[in-house]
Amino acid sequence: MSETTGGEDRMQAIEARLQLLEDEVAIRRLLSSYGPAVDSGNSGAGADLYADNGIFDYSTFVDDRLQEQYLDKRGIFDMLEHGQHQTFIHEGAAHTLGPAIIDISGDTAVATNYSVILRRIGMSITVYRMSANRWDLVRTSKGWRFTKRTTRMLDGSADARELLGRAIAD
């Protein structure tokens, strides 16, 4: 009896579970694209990982003081296209991201992971940066995109610990 298949409700439950698994794959794929986009020098592709209103919230040293900075999508493109980023990738650099905690809620999601920048300096390779990252995401007509990347250097500051802690809070 085909009646035993449970009908429409059961089919919809299966399709919803598939959709969630596919979303998880798509978000991991977007995160895995970050490094290759920026290390290949494709600044356009790097910026296009973000939604149109996407922003990059990071901290950096300004006159020896750590300060928060915000870049919009245009600013992200400029950072990748100009400045020291191009120097880094022409000397040898890997912007690596580790496996992420991913929480999906319908058309939005949050991912949390570590980023480690490795740089070749002369004949040696150094760990140049290690940071905690929170990626806010949205489902767009072109697929999942970042609405906000928040990066805090793992330099002992409370900011980075709090960012990581948000991912494991109940």
Next chain:
Amino acid sequence: MSETTGGEDRMQAIEARLQLLEDEVAIRRLLSSYGPAVDSGNSGAGADLYADNGIFDYSTFVDDRLQEQYLDKRGIFDMLEHGQHQTFIHEGAAHTLGPAIIDISGDTAVATNYSVILRRIGMSITVYRMSANRWDLVRTSKGWRFTKRTTRMLDGSADARELLGRAIAD
């Protein structure tokens, strides 16, 4: 004809495949939570990644000799809450885990991966530890949890090679 859908057997096969995929996602999520739990300083969350009877089996230097140590869940909490772990995360540390080989068998599973601890020391970042890890897991009422983490430093010893070798044996 709805008869062609194959009926109950086919539906159950689909649901079993979904369950296995969802288990794989859940186990990756648990592994990805390890670093953020311990690096955020949330020792309770770090210990709660383990089942109630979970243990941590590792090797460390005691009086300059490498010795095996065992910690139960309370011991894991104490290690994270006290001692050098807190010093490390307040100086800047990343307890990173790489992608894992995951083998699921019903309500138990085994995952094998690398762990790399990065520490900020002054203005530089050092690779402080690299180890091979075997995670035994169980499905509990609260989701997947570790029953045992076995960690061996990749210091050239046979122990670490044997641990890694178990994951790829037939």
Next chain:
Amino acid sequence: MSETTGGEDRMQAIEARLQLLEDEVAIRRLLSSYGPAVDSGNSGAGADLYADNGIFDYSTFVDDRLQEQYLDKRGIFDMLEHGQHQTFIHEGAAHTLGPAIIDISGDTAVATNYSVILRRIGMSITVYRMSANRWDLVRTSKGWRFTKRTTRMLDGSADARELLGRAIAD
């Protein structure tokens, strides 16, 4: 009414989506097996990650000049079984691979990721190599296998940037 389940077409669409998700898991598992296979010293398992006609295309220093090298499956086994690889793993080494961009097309696939080799030298751990990798894969009767691994060191050369760029091109 079981008619509402949509019948055979809907079931086949579900099963095709499951298959694609399972292929993604299998390919990640193959990639995650690479490090444990070679770092455990199981050269046979390391070579068997490749299809029978699989090749390893890499660049290395020959008389201080960077040159492209090709190894077939027998050559991969020999490289792992003899030479400096055995020295490395007996001193302590981790051949780590990061999360990959994976594109599956029926019975073939391409994966792109970073590889980082960590080596213990005395009491310290160094980043010995960082490279960009492109893995061409095929579905065989024994599961997914590598038909070609292309590795280029991230030493600032255009080769590595081009390899990464291929993974994010439309």
